Amino acid sequence: MSEPFGKRRLIVTSLLALLVIPVFFLSVRAFAAWRAGYGWEEMDWDGKGHTTVLDFLKAAEIGKRPVLVNDRSCVEYYLHRDGIIVKTACP
16 A cells, blocks of 8 residues: 555655755755846846846846946947857947
8 A cells, every 4th residue: 555655756846856856956046146236227238128027037147247338338248158248239
């Protein structure tokens, strides 16, 4: 009688373990994106006119630095891992 209960328990435990990993990853990623300190409008990384949840999650891997463009003070957004410029915003 305990055999089916043991299999069921193993299956449920395995499924929960498989779900915990992506939930933990997304939680850490969302927290890092939130801590990046960008405004929702700033996070439109590809200039499509609106910010999506994926744009929000990408904020965790994007840095920001001041730059001069044609003697204007601008902000450059770049990828932390390789320095590739994502976008440049000038007032």
